[in-house]
Amino acid sequence: MIKNLLYLSIVMMALAWFFYFATFIIPLKTYSLYVDIDSDNIASKVYREFQDYVNSLDPISKEHILLSEVAKEKKIIVNENYSKLMISVKESEKFLKNKIAPKMKGKGYDVTIIPLSQDVYFAYLTNFVIIPKSDMAKQILDDINEKYLGFLQEEKLFDYIKFLNSYFSPSDSERVAKTQFYISKNFLINFTISPYTTSKTVRLNTFKVENISKKEYLLGFQNILNKYDTRNIYLNFETKERVINLRVLMRENRVSQKKK
DSSP states (O other): OHHHHHHHHHHHHHHHHHHHHHTTTSOEEEEEEEEEESOHHHHHHHHHHHHHHHHTSOHHHHHHOEEOOOEEEEEEEEEEEEEEEEEEEEEOHHHIIIIIHHHHHHTTOOEEEEESSSSOEEEEEEEEEEOOSSOOOHHHHHHHHHHHHHHHHTTOHHHHHHHHTTTSOHHHHHHHHHHHHHHHHHHSOOOEEEEEEEEEEEEEEEEEEEEEOOHHHHHHHHHHHHTSOTTSSOEEEEEEEEEEOHHHHHHHHHHHHHHO
């Protein structure tokens, strides 16, 4: 009897150690939330609510969650309107400004170039606005642009015009198709159909929450953001997932604490 109890205690101890070390090996899924707000007042309110929410979590989750300070950063705000469309291309700023735009302007095209991010720029034909027959969505537009490349490779201009007639008026379909074909063949770059896109550079209040260990906690942060009416302010948040083990999580937490 005593021997059996001894064996049982050894087995239980071995299992306990196994599960302890396994937590350092088994991958965990964590979430990060990145927040941008253009209003100083709203940013302060959201940040205080985030702090209160972090303090309400269980001790282990609260220990690992990292809430950054609020910082002012220059960011590019991009707006896409699918009720109006344009002919455009995305490339690097240097390529568009130094190579494509001068050649096209020399042939009579008016080209506007705007930033989409620090590395990607957007060139579109100015005053070339297309109104679709019915509501347009990203999936439909992606399908049109994918099929365009097939028509172009087979040099089926009139078939492409017929295809576009399902989405645009006959005059717009012909104008779009002939313009795209001409640009592709003469400037060796594919201008495709895109939503009416604008961008502006502004200084935003930005902060992030990292190492959120549970999906329900992520939803808790998002619910705080959802309380604010975005019609009068710019509020944007982005969620990222990553797989990490507890050892790395603890090491990152120690490094972060030292920096503070």
